[in-house]
Amino acid sequence: MNRHSKxxxxxxxxxxxxxxxxxxxxxxxxxxxxxxxxxxxxxxxTVMADAPETVDYQANEDGPWLTRIRAELQAGSGxxxxxxxxxxxxSAMEADQLVDLGDLGITSNSETFNTLSKLGTDTPxxxxxxxxxxxxxxxxxxxxxxxxxxxxxxxxxxQLIAWxxxxxxxxxxxxxxxxAGPKGLKHRFFEGYLYPSYTNGVxxxxxxxxxxxxxxxxxxxxxxxxxxxxxFSFMQEQLLSGDAWIVFDHTSRxxxxxxxxxxxxxxxxxxxxxxxxxxxxxxxxxxxxxxxxDKDAAKALISYMMTPxxxxxxxRATSFFPVIDVDLPDDLPPxxxxxxxxxxxxxxxxxxxxxxxxxGLGNQGGEFDRIFNxxxxxxxxxxxxxxxxxxxxxxxxxxxxxxxxxxxxAPDAPSxxxxxxx
Amino acid sequence: MTDATQLVGNTRxxxxxxxxVYIASVVLLCAWVLVPLYFLLINTLSSPETVNSFPKSFIxxxxxxxLTFFAGFEGMLTALKNSxxxxxxxxxxxxxxxxxxxxxxxxxxxxxxxxxxxxxLLTRAFPLPLLALPxxxxxxxxxxxxxxxxxxxxxxxxxxxxxxLITFSLFSGIPIELEEAAWTLGCTRLxxxxxxxxxxxxxxxxxxxxxxxxxxxxxVFASAVLTIENRTLPAFLLxxxxxAPLHLKFAGGFILVVPALIFIFAVRKYxxxxxxxxxx
Amino acid sequence: xxxRLLPYMLILPVTLFLGVFxxxxxxxxxxxxxxxxxxxxxxxxxxxxxxxxxxxxxxxTLLLAAIVVPVQLALSLxxxxxxxxxxxGRDLVLYVWTIPLGISDLAAGIIWLAIFEQxxxxxxxxxxxxxxxxxxxxxxxxxxxxxxxxxxxAEIWRATxxxxxxxxxxxxxxPKEYYEAAEVFGASPWKxxxxxxxxxxxxxxxxxxxxxxxxAFEVFAVVAALGGTLMPVLMGEIYAYQFxxxxxxxxxxxxxxxxxxxxxxxxxxxxxxxxPKGASI
Numbered sequence: 001m002n003r004h005s006k007x008x009x010x011x012x013x014x015x016x017x018x019x020x021x022x023x024x025x026x027x028x029x030x031x032x033x034x035x036x037x038x039x040x041x042x043x044x045x046t047v048m049a050d051a052p053e054t055v056d057y058q059a060n061e062d063g064p065w066l067t068r069i070r071a072e073l074q075a076g077s078g079x080x081x082x083x084x085x086x087x088x089x090x091s092a093m094e095a096d097q098l099v100d101l102g103d104l105g106i107t108s109n110s111e112t113f114n115t116l117s118k119l120g121t122d123t124p125x126x127x128x129x130x131x132x133x134x135x136x137x138x139x140x141x142x143x144x145x146x147x148x149x150x151x152x153x154x155x156x157x158x159q160l161i162a163w164x165x166x167x168x169x170x171x172x173x174x175x176x177x178x179x180a181g182p183k184g185l186k187h188r189f190f191e192g193y194l195y196p197s198y199t200n201g202v203x204x205x206x207x208x209x210x211x212x213x214x215x216x217x218x219x220x221x222x223x224x225x226x227x228x229x230x231x232f233s234f235m236q237e238q239l240l241s242g243d244a245w246i247v248f249d250h251t252s253r254x255x256x257x258x259x260x261x262x263x264x265x266x267x268x269x270x271x272x273x274x275x276x277x278x279x280x281x282x283x284x285x286x287x288x289x290x291x292x293x294d295k296d297a298a299k300a301l302i303s304y305m306m307t308p309x310x311x312x313x314x315x316r317a318t319s320f321f322p323v324i325d326v327d328l329p330d331d332l333p334p335x336x337x338x339x340x341x342x343x344x345x346x347x348x349x350x351x352x353x354x355x356x357x358x359x360g361l362g363n364q365g366g367e368f369d370r371i372f373n374x375x376x377x378x379x380x381x382x383x384x385x386x387x388x389x390x391x392x393x394x395x396x397x398x399x400x401x402x403x404x405x406x407x408x409x410a411p412d413a414p415s416x417x418x419x420x421x422x
Numbered sequence: 423m424t425d426a427t428q429l430v431g432n433t434r435x436x437x438x439x440x441x442x443v444y445i446a447s448v449v450l451l452c453a454w455v456l457v458p459l460y461f462l463l464i465n466t467l468s469s470p471e472t473v474n475s476f477p478k479s480f481i482x483x484x485x486x487x488x489l490t491f492f493a494g495f496e497g498m499l500t501a502l503k504n505s506x507x508x509x510x511x512x513x514x515x516x517x518x519x520x521x522x523x524x525x526x527x528x529x530x531x532x533x534x535x536x537x538x539x540x541x542x543l544l545t546r547a548f549p550l551p552l553l554a555l556p557x558x559x560x561x562x563x564x565x566x567x568x569x570x571x572x573x574x575x576x577x578x579x580x581x582x583x584x585x586x587l588i589t590f591s592l593f594s595g596i597p598i599e600l601e602e603a604a605w606t607l608g609c610t611r612l613x614x615x616x617x618x619x620x621x622x623x624x625x626x627x628x629x630x631x632x633x634x635x636x637x638x639x640x641x642v643f644a645s646a647v648l649t650i651e652n653r654t655l656p657a658f659l660l661x662x663x664x665x666a667p668l669h670l671k672f673a674g675g676f677i678l679v680v681p682a683l684i685f686i687f688a689v690r691k692y693x694x695x696x697x698x699x700x701x702x
Numbered sequence: 703x704x705x706r707l708l709p710y711m712l713i714l715p716v717t718l719f720l721g722v723f724x725x726x727x728x729x730x731x732x733x734x735x736x737x738x739x740x741x742x743x744x745x746x747x748x749x750x751x752x753x754x755x756x757x758x759x760x761x762x763t764l765l766l767a768a769i770v771v772p773v774q775l776a777l778s779l780x781x782x783x784x785x786x787x788x789x790x791g792r793d794l795v796l797y798v799w800t801i802p803l804g805i806s807d808l809a810a811g812i813i814w815l816a817i818f819e820q821x822x823x824x825x826x827x828x829x830x831x832x833x834x835x836x837x838x839x840x841x842x843x844x845x846x847x848x849x850x851x852x853x854x855x856a857e858i859w860r861a862t863x864x865x866x867x868x869x870x871x872x873x874x875x876x877p878k879e880y881y882e883a884a885e886v887f888g889a890s891p892w893k894x895x896x897x898x899x900x901x902x903x904x905x906x907x908x909x910x911x912x913x914x915x916x917x918a919f920e921v922f923a924v925v926a927a928l929g930g931t932l933m934p935v936l937m938g939e940i941y942a943y944q945f946x947x948x949x950x951x952x953x954x955x956x957x958x959x960x961x962x963x964x965x966x967x968x969x970x971x972x973x974x975x976x977x978p979k980g981a982s983i
Contacts, residue, residue: 028650037659037666037674041495056651059662063551063945064646071558071647078562079650092948172836181930182938183664227842228820231930237668240474241821256667260470366947374754377931381843448784452798458813458859459801461823465816476821476837477829519715526712528905538713539972540965545724547916547964548731549940549957552950556727579723582716587909588868594905595875626871632803633864640806660808672816675809682804690797 026056027297030069031084033130033284034318035059039252042317047310052300062089069289073097078291081298083126087283090126091119092363098125099288099295106306108323113283116359126285127302130311130320132251133281134188135342137235137258137267142167142175142245153345155271157197157217164224164246176225177244181233185250186376187369192280193248194218196355197273201412203419206371206397207390214273215379215386222380230381239265250282251343255319255335262334269346276353278411279346283357284320353411360406371397397421462679465672473669488673497653502681504570505639505654511574512581512638513631519578520585521627525615527586528593546583550576554647561648568650576644581634588633592626593619628689639682735954746955750943759934764963766850766925766935767918770857774914775907777858778865782873783895796870803863811927814856818928841928849929856924861917865910872906873899908975915971916964936960 034043040059048055060068065085072078083090083098090098102123107114113128138152145166146152150159164176180186191202198214199205226232226244238244239257247254248270257265270279286305288298304310311322312329319335321343328340347354361368371393378389398421408419465473466489467482492498526532527539557576558567566572596619604614645657659674666674738745750756785796802810817823818840825837840848876899884894900907922937936956943953 035662035665037662037670040662058650060646063941064643066945067551067554068558068647071555071562075559075562079568182926227844228839230843230932231841234665242476243820363948370947444784448795451781452795454859455798455801458817461816462813477826478823519719522712523716526709530709532709538717541720542716543912543916543964543968544961545720546913547919547961548728549920549937551941552731552944552953552957553727556730557723575723579720582720584913586716587913591868591872591905591909592875595872622875625874629867629871636804656806660806663808663812671812675812678809679805683801686800686804687797690793
């Protein structure tokens with residue numbers, strides 16, 4: 001009897017499922033951004049509150065995100081209405097899988113972003129949505145160990161190394177924190193910060209003598225880096241726990257520290273090397289897949305996302321900055337203010353050497369990042385000879401550039417055709 | 423004479439010592455399981471500052487902030503309901519489909535037996551995230567996409583090796599003579615099975631049902647790819663857990679652990695109460 | 703019913719089911735492993751094998767399984783025998799020991815990270831006892847052995863219960879008379895264990911071992927949580943190929959390697975612990 005009723009329950013459950021195929025009018029917003037639960041919640045509750053359509057905001061890791069959208073494109077129909085992801089996610093897709101968005105007439109205030117968003121075609125394939133960058137942050141207790149004459153807003157790499165060494169000596173602990181964990185964004189540091197600052201390039205100069213110097217310096221810095229950094233992926237955690245005092249990371253991966261204890265931490269620009277103060281933006285965009293069930297609703301949602309009000313709400317929710325001209329209010333969360341100041345100082349520094357996002361790599365973006373991660377692991381963790389590692393990895397990098405034909409991007413000097421590894 | 427009494431006294435004290443060692447090891451093994459869970463509880467019930475502090479306190483401070491945050495999560499209850507439905511369908515399907523095969527493996531020699539056994543095992547030895555893409559395409563085309571039933575089918579695929587192999591090993595533990603005796607006493611193959619064998623292996627069936635439930639409960643990837651509106655709770659929480667702030671990681675983990683614990687607790691009776699019968 | 707057809711009738715549902723939901727997608731994916739720019743090619747396997755991390759991750763995966771699985775086997779046998787002679791509180795103890803069943807590997811990784819990290823519980827305990835002045839960094843690249851140990855401990859904690867349940871259910875089926883007879887003949891507890899329990903348990907041991915070994919080759923989330931990038935394992939490399947590098951062909955090739963390993967070990971276990979049909983006693 002008991003077993004019987006169990007089966008009955010299961011059968012009726014199945015019947016219920018089959019009848020539950022209800023028509024949903026929502027726009028499904030399939031995103032890789034604002035994933036942490038608190039940010040996703042803020043996206044749903046505040047950012048989308050006044051949207052023209054009801055929005056189902058779903059934030060996923062890259063794996064499920066990619067698998068789902070690929071499946072829908074392959075099946076020729078789907079539920080996803082709007083895609084939110086990084087430039088790199090979109091450039092790995094085919095342009096004909098995304099709806100041309102030229103007729104929306106929405107552009108960002110950065111010509112660079114607008115060009116990137118065309119993915120090599122004539123019309124925007126995605127609309128630049130929001131931007132961020134990578135900065136430095138420190139526990140205020142560490143400030144007393146700053147080397148003499150060093151200005152925290154205009155540090156050099158040498159000064160940073162001296163500073164972390166002082167902290168190391170005084171506390172007995174290596175307290176520089178670097179996001180070298182499995183989900184950490186370490187490759188962006190090498191591609192957008194270390195290489196531009198020391199070699200004024202990324203691809204062309206990959207195996208240059210200046211690159212050898214850069215890696216030597218990074219090894220020095222690593223002496224004073226918390227050895228557990230290979231488990232760190234979100235430096236806000238180590239800032240808060242005190243395991244790291246001076247850190248480098250994505251602005252939104254530092255936000256929680258500033259929002260929880262705004263008086264304990266400072267944000268400041270990335271350091272400068274012999275070739276200037278290299279830094280790099282993060283660009284997220286919005287796109288509509290060809291399989292979207294209601295393209296007009298999705299377009300209306302993009303327009304809504306790009307209004308100044310929504311852009312500011314997005315800033316509050318995610319710590320990602322607007323890509324259009326808006327007047328920022330004064331009551332922004334502490335993390336946004338701190339990060340905004342640091343980024344502004346970084347870009348207006350006299351030695352600023354802004355880099356661009358890797359572009360034209362298509363679905364080889366991951367391979368490109370892996371070159372730099374492998375270089376790091378071999379040189380710094382396995383302590384292999386720098387020159388040997390660079391020479392060994394060089395043909396791999398060259399192969400990626402040749403295969404994709406990607407031209408050089410700043411700060412590398414422009415190239416005709418594929419960017420050469422010199 | 424004196425030697426003998428001493429000897430008796432000695433064995434008694436060794437026995438006593440053995441008894442203490444025995445109890446101590448049981449307690450130790452319980453602690454081994456429980457202490458890490460206790461740490462999870464402490465962190466769940468701590469304010470964000472405490473979670474990040476050092477040294478850690480070993481007594482929870484009963485700050486409900488993190489739990490309250492999840493309580494306010496919209497769609498949480500629906501997701502919970504979906505999870506239970508999916509897990510229940512998975513449980514029923516995997517036992518119904520798996521147990522007959524387990525019986526066949528233990529009682530019959532047939533051509534292709536090894537091949538069949540390999541097929542069952544392969545399912546567990548190949549990473550699901552790679553299979554998810556073709557499955558999702560299949561589901562979208564057939565309309566199974568985004569239904570609890572469709573997801574349960576995938577979870578059943580993951581649970582079936584457990585169901586088949588566990589029931590196989592249990593049926594193998596029951597002497598075939600027992601069944602044969604029942605046949606001579608007038609039972610048909612079917613009644614011999616239901617009257618004699620089934621009661622014996624019920625605990626094992628429960629074990630594979632528990633596995634099925636837990637596998638479905640903790641599966642994230644397929645849930646994230648194959649459901650959109652009908653999200654399951656783990657797909658909802660687990661995948662964001664990796665990037666949530668620490669205190670929410672712990673609270674989210676705790677929220678996911680508790681229902682599974684309650685479920686195992688609820689069925690433990692069936693799992694082990696049959697002990698007496700099984701021991702005949 | 704025809705006795706020759708009966709077994710096929712019994713395995714038909716599973717076969718059909720796995721055919722649709724496993725074999726069909728599996729064949730599609732497996733094809734990718736052998737497809738190159740022009741038709742059939744082994745290039746994907748060459749790519750995967752020549753990557754410098756492949757031998758390391760292979761070694762880590764095998765070593766972890768080789769250490770974790772035997773410990774789990776011994777531990778679950780010990781626990782099962784302890785439980786079987788328990789008179790009071792058996793239900794409760796068994797319940798406690800099976801708790802980790804309900805804990806996903808991601809959650810287990812988070813729990814054990816909270817223990818081993820620099821400002822974690824282990825350090826708190828040691829500094830509370832005055833063993834150390836400053837928190838020790840257990841999970842750093844300078845001590846790969848400690849990382850390995852931490853991962854092994856977490857895996858043993860998380861996945862022993864699977865074996866325990868299977869073995870407990872199996873022990874329950876061993877007729878009591880055997881033990882009583884053995885006792886009459888004065889067999890020591892150890893003798894009883896090796897001469898009765900172990901041989902009678904063969905089917906359960908076989909199942910428990912196969913499942914555990916296959917799952918041990920798929921270890922990933924706990925390793926990633928505790929070992930970061932320092933302990934590459936095969937499953938982590940598969941995910942990296944599939945989702946970071948968007949190279950499904952290489953991911954499929956590597957997955958087939960894991961599959962081949964699993965099959966090889968399954969065959970070995972099946973041979974060593976052969977189960978006679980119908981468990982003739």
